[in-house]
Amino acid sequence: MTESTSTTHSTDTILSLKDIQKTFGGIHALSGVSFDLREGEVHALVGENGAGKSTLIKTITGAYVPDGGSITVGGGEYEMLTPNQARQLGIGVVYQEFNLLPDMPVAENIFLTTPPMGRWGLIDTKKRAQQAYKLLERLGAHKHINPYALVKDLTVGEQQIVEIAKALAMDAHILIMDEPSAVLPSRDMDRLYKVVRALRDEGHGIIYISHRLNEIFELADRVTVLKDGQTVATKLVAKTDEDDLVRMMVGRELTDMYPPVSTIEPGEVLLDVRDLCIENTVFDINFQVRAGEVVGLAGLGGSGRTTIARALVGLADIISGEIAYFGQPARMTAASAARAGVVLIPEDRKAFGLILDQSNRFNITLPNLPQLERWKMILKRDEWDPVIRAIDDLGVRPPNPELDSGSLSGGNQQKVVLAKWIMARPKVIIFDEPTRGIDVGAKSEIYTRMREISQQGVGIIMASSDLPEVLGMSDRILVLHEGRMAGELSREEASEEAIMKLAAVAHENGASA
Amino acid sequence: MAMTYEDTQKSAVPRWQRGVTFARNNAAILLIYLFIFLLIGTGSFFSDRFLTASNLINIMRQSIVLGLLAIGQTAVLLTGGMDISQEMVARLVGLIVATLFAATGSNPMMILPLLLLGTTIGVALGLVNGLLITRTHAVPFIITFGVSFLLRGINLAISTTPIRGIPDAYLTIYDSKIGIVPVNVIVMALVWLIAWFFTTRSRLGRNIYAVGGSERIAKLSAIRVNRTLVWAYVLSSVFAALAGLFLLARTGVGDPNAAQGMTFQAIVAAAVGGISLYGGRGSIFGTLGGVLLLTLLSNFFNLMQINIFYQQLLLGAIVLVAVSAYKSKDLGAL
Numbered sequence: 001m002t003e004s005t006s007t008t009h010s011t012d013t014i015l016s017l018k019d020i021q022k023t024f025g026g027i028h029a030l031s032g033v034s035f036d037l038r039e040g041e042v043h044a045l046v047g048e049n050g051a052g053k054s055t056l057i058k059t060i061t062g063a064y065v066p067d068g069g070s071i072t073v074g075g076g077e078y079e080m081l082t083p084n085q086a087r088q089l090g091i092g093v094v095y096q097e098f099n100l101l102p103d104m105p106v107a108e109n110i111f112l113t114t115p116p117m118g119r120w121g122l123i124d125t126k127k128r129a130q131q132a133y134k135l136l137e138r139l140g141a142h143k144h145i146n147p148y149a150l151v152k153d154l155t156v157g158e159q160q161i162v163e164i165a166k167a168l169a170m171d172a173h174i175l176i177m178d179e180p181s182a183v184l185p186s187r188d189m190d191r192l193y194k195v196v197r198a199l200r201d202e203g204h205g206i207i208y209i210s211h212r213l214n215e216i217f218e219l220a221d222r223v224t225v226l227k228d229g230q231t232v233a234t235k236l237v238a239k240t241d242e243d244d245l246v247r248m249m250v251g252r253e254l255t256d257m258y259p260p261v262s263t264i265e266p267g268e269v270l271l272d273v274r275d276l277c278i279e280n281t282v283f284d285i286n287f288q289v290r291a292g293e294v295v296g297l298a299g300l301g302g303s304g305r306t307t308i309a310r311a312l313v314g315l316a317d318i319i320s321g322e323i324a325y326f327g328q329p330a331r332m333t334a335a336s337a338a339r340a341g342v343v344l345i346p347e348d349r350k351a352f353g354l355i356l357d358q359s360n361r362f363n364i365t366l367p368n369l370p371q372l373e374r375w376k377m378i379l380k381r382d383e384w385d386p387v388i389r390a391i392d393d394l395g396v397r398p399p400n401p402e403l404d405s406g407s408l409s410g411g412n413q414q415k416v417v418l419a420k421w422i423m424a425r426p427k428v429i430i431f432d433e434p435t436r437g438i439d440v441g442a443k444s445e446i447y448t449r450m451r452e453i454s455q456q457g458v459g460i461i462m463a464s465s466d467l468p469e470v471l472g473m474s475d476r477i478l479v480l481h482e483g484r485m486a487g488e489l490s491r492e493e494a495s496e497e498a499i500m501k502l503a504a505v506a507h508e509n510g511a512s513a
Numbered sequence: 514m515a516m517t518y519e520d521t522q523k524s525a526v527p528r529w530q531r532g533v534t535f536a537r538n539n540a541a542i543l544l545i546y547l548f549i550f551l552l553i554g555t556g557s558f559f560s561d562r563f564l565t566a567s568n569l570i571n572i573m574r575q576s577i578v579l580g581l582l583a584i585g586q587t588a589v590l591l592t593g594g595m596d597i598s599q600e601m602v603a604r605l606v607g608l609i610v611a612t613l614f615a616a617t618g619s620n621p622m623m624i625l626p627l628l629l630l631g632t633t634i635g636v637a638l639g640l641v642n643g644l645l646i647t648r649t650h651a652v653p654f655i656i657t658f659g660v661s662f663l664l665r666g667i668n669l670a671i672s673t674t675p676i677r678g679i680p681d682a683y684l685t686i687y688d689s690k691i692g693i694v695p696v697n698v699i700v701m702a703l704v705w706l707i708a709w710f711f712t713t714r715s716r717l718g719r720n721i722y723a724v725g726g727s728e729r730i731a732k733l734s735a736i737r738v739n740r741t742l743v744w745a746y747v748l749s750s751v752f753a754a755l756a757g758l759f760l761l762a763r764t765g766v767g768d769p770n771a772a773q774g775m776t777f778q779a780i781v782a783a784a785v786g787g788i789s790l791y792g793g794r795g796s797i798f799g800t801l802g803g804v805l806l807l808t809l810l811s812n813f814f815n816l817m818q819i820n821i822f823y824q825q826l827l828l829g830a831i832v833l834v835a836v837s838a839y840k841s842k843d844l845g846a847l
Contacts, residue, residue, distance in 0.1 A: 313733065315729075315733075333732070334729070334732035334733045335732045335733075335735050335736065335737060335738070337733075338732075338733055338734060338735035339735045343733070344733060351727075351729065351730075352729060352730060352733060353730065354730070355722075355723060355726030355727050355730055355793065357726065357793065357794055358722065358723075358726055358793070358794075359538070362719070362722070362723075365719075366719070366723055366730075366731075366734045366736070367733075367734035367735050367736075369716045369719055369720075370716065373716060376715065376716075377710075377714050377715060378714050378715065378716065378719070379714070380714070398530075400530065400531075400534060402531070402534045402535070402538060403534055404538070420734075
C-alpha cells in the first residue's frame with residue numbers, strides 16, 4: 001500500500017493561488033486573491049457572505065474557470081483546473097451538503113468511484129470493507145461506524161466522517177472543508193476537531209471555512225480573511241484575536257441605495273413568536289413584529305435565519321413554542337398562513353415563489369383568484385387590468401404578462417413575486433434574502449417598495465445575510481447565533497461590527513439587548 | 514399612469530412580440546394541428562372517401578368516447594397524477610346501468626334516474642381515488658391501478674356476457690341527428706368549449722395547474738391542495754362514467770369488455786397534445802388535437818385497410834416522435 005507521502009523534497013507549500021480573478025457578468029467575485037496552503041496545517045478561510053469564499057473554493061476544485069491568475073499545485077502551475085485534474089492532484093472537498101447515497105453501506109459510499117477490484121473485473125467487496133475500516137480507523141471513528149452500516153442510519157456527524165473518508169479514499173492530500181461545523185450539533189463538534197487534527201498531523205493541508213470565530217482559534221494555524229473578493233490579510237492565528245478578525249471582515253460604505261427611514265410609529269403587534277424551537281436548528285426564539293416596522297433578522301449561515309422565516313409561514317416542523325398572528329395562536333400550515341395574510345417572499349424563488357413555467361399573469365393572480373372572481377368565473381378583463389397595473393407599477397421587464405416567469409431575470413422574478421403578494425394585501429411580509437443574486441438597479445427598486453409597504457402599516461421581517469442591506473433597511477435588528485437569539489440592536493446602535501460580534505462570536509462576548 | 518386592458522392590447526407589448534409569445538406558449542398545440550392538417554391532406558390524397566362530410570362527421574362521433582376520457586384524464590395529468598381506473602369506471606357504470614335496465618323491464622322511465630345514478634357512481638369512485646391518494650400520499654398511478662383491479666373484479670362478478678334489455682329510447686343518445694349532424698357531436702363540441710373555459714378561467718382549473726406546477730407554491734398561495742386533487746380525480750371519474758353511458762348507447766348492450774384499452778389512449782392523446790406528464794403544463798386544446806389525431810389515424814387506417822399490426826406500429830411511432838419532441842419540456846425554448 002502507498003505510505004504517506006509526507007516527506008517530499010519540495011518546499012512545504014502544497015497549494016498556492018496567485019492573483020486569482022473571476023467575474024460574473026461584470027461583477028467581480030474575485031479580484032486578485034492570493035492564498036497558500038502548507039503541508040500539515042489547518043488554514044482557516046473567513047469572510048462575510050459574498051466575500052468570495054465559495055467562488056475561491058470552486059476555482060480550486062475546477063468547478064469555475066478563473067479569468068486570471070495562477071494555481072500552483074503538485075509541482076505544476078496552472079491557469080485553470082478541470083474537476084478531474086483537481087481530483088488527480090489530490091484535492092478533495094467535504095461540502096456542507098453531503099454527496100452520499102443514503103441507502104448504501106458506508107464502505108460502498110467511501111469507494112463509490114474507486115472500488116478495489118478483484119478477479120474478473122468484479123468489485124472485491126471484502127477488500128473494500130477492510131480498506132474502509134482502515135480509513136475510518138485513521139479518522140478514529142472505526143469504533144462508531146461500521147463499514148456495512150447504511151449511511152441513512154448514521155448521525156449527521158458520522159455521515160460527515162464518511163464524507164471525509166471518501167475524500168481520503170481518492171488520495172486527497174489537500175482537503176477543503178466548507179463550513180463543516182455548520183451542520184453539526186454541538187456534541188459532535190469535538191469529534192470533528194479530533195478528525196481534523198489527526199489529518200493535519202498526517203501531513204494533510206486543510207482549508208477550513210468557518211463563520212465561527214471561536215473554532216478558528218481552537219483549530220486553525222493560520223487564517224486568511226476575504227472581503228469583497230480580495231484578500232485582506234493572512235495571519236498566524238496565534239497573532240490575532242476576534243476583534244481583529246471582525247474588523248478585517250467588515251467595514252463598507254453605506255450607499256444611498258436605501259430609502260429614507262420610517263416616518264411612522266410602530267403600531268399593533270401583528271406577529272408574536274414565543275419560545276420557538278425547531279428541531280436541531282432553532283432554540284427558544286422570542287420576538288414581536290408590529291405594524292409599520294421593518295425588523296431585520298441577521299446571522300451567519302446556519303444561524304437559523306431562513307428556518308425561522310419559513311417557520312413563520314408554516315414551512316418548518318415546530319417542536320415547541322407558539323406563533324400568534326394578530327393576537328390569535330396560528331394554525332401553522334402554509335395555506336392558513338397565506339389566508340391569514342402572512343406571506344413569504346422566499347430566497348429560493350423556484351421552490352417557494354413562482355411556478356416558473358407559467359406566465360407572469362398566472363403567477364401574480366394565483367393567490368388572488370377569489371377576489372377576482374365574478375359569477376364563479378375569472379373574466380379576462382377582471383384579471384388583466386390588475387396584472388397590467390402591477391407589472392407597470394413594479395417595473396417588471398419585459399412588461400409582458402403572458403411571458404413565462406422562468407424567462408425573466410432574477411430581479412424581475414423577484415418583482416413578480418412582490419407583485420403577486422402586494423395584490424393580496426398581506427398584513428405581514430417575510431422577506432428571505434430579498435436581493436440575493438439581483439442586480440443593483442432592481443435591488444434599490446425592491447428596497448423602495450419594501451419601505452412603501454411598511455409605511456402603509458404592513459409588518460415586515462427581513463432575513464438577510466447582506467449586512468449593508470440589514471443596516472440600510474431595518475428599524476431594528478435581531479441577531480441570531482447558532483439558532484439562538486444573540487441580541488437585538490436598534491437602528492442607532494447597529495453597525496456591521498456590532499452585528500458581526502453578536503453573530504460570530506460566542507455568547508459570553510455578546511451583549512444582550 | 515395606470516394602464517388598462519385596452520391600452521395593453523394596443524400598445525404595451527408590440528403586436529409582433531405578442532405573436533411570438535403566443536407561438537412559444539402554444540408551440541405544442543400549433544404543432545399537433547399542423548400534424549392533423551398534414552394527415553387530412555395525406556388522407557384525401559390516398560382515398561376519395563376520406564375528405565367527405567359524412568366521414569368527417571363520423572370521425573367526430575368516433576372521437577366522443579376518447580374525448581370524454583381525455584378531458585377527465587387531462588384534469589388529473591395537469592395535477593401531475595394519472596388515472597388508470599378510467600376504463601374500469603366506464604365499464605362498471607355501463608354494466609350497472611344495463612343490469613338495472615334489464616331488471617326494470619327496459620322501462621324508458623328509468624333512463625333519467627339511471628343516467629343520474631351512473632354519473633353519481635362516477636363521482637363516488639372519483640372520491641375514492643382522490644381520497645386514497647391524498648390520505649396515503651402514494652403514487653397516483655399505483656392507487657388508481659389498484660382501484661382499477663378492484664373494479665375489474667366487480668365487473669366480472671356482475672357479468673361476463675353482454676347484458677341486453679336497454680330501452681330503444683336510450684339509443685337515441687347515439688342516434689338522434691339535426692340534419693346530418695348528430696346531436697351528440699354538437700353536445701361534445703360544447704363540452705370541449707366548457708372544458709377550455711374551465712381550465713383557463715375558473716378558479717378550480719387554475720388551482721389544478723398550480724398544484725401540478727408546484728404543490729408547495731400552491732399551498733403558500735392559500736390553495737387547498739388536497740381538495741383540488743380530489744376534485745381532479747372526481748372530474749376524471751365523472752367523465753369516465755359519461756363515456757360509459759355513451760358507450761352503452763352506442764353498443765346497445767352492457768358490454769363486459771367495454772372501453773378496452775381506452776385509458777391509455779386517453780393518456781396518449783393528452784400527452785401527444787402537449788399535456789406534460791409532470792403536471793402543470795399544457796392546454797385542453799392540445800388534448801383535443803391529440804384526440805382528433807388518434808381518431809383520424811384509426812379512421813384513415815381502416816379506410817386504407819391497413820393491417821392492424823402496422824396500425825399499432827405506426828401509432829407507437831407517432832406517439833414516440835410527438836412525445837420526444839415535447840421532451841425538452843418547454844418547446845417554448847425553441
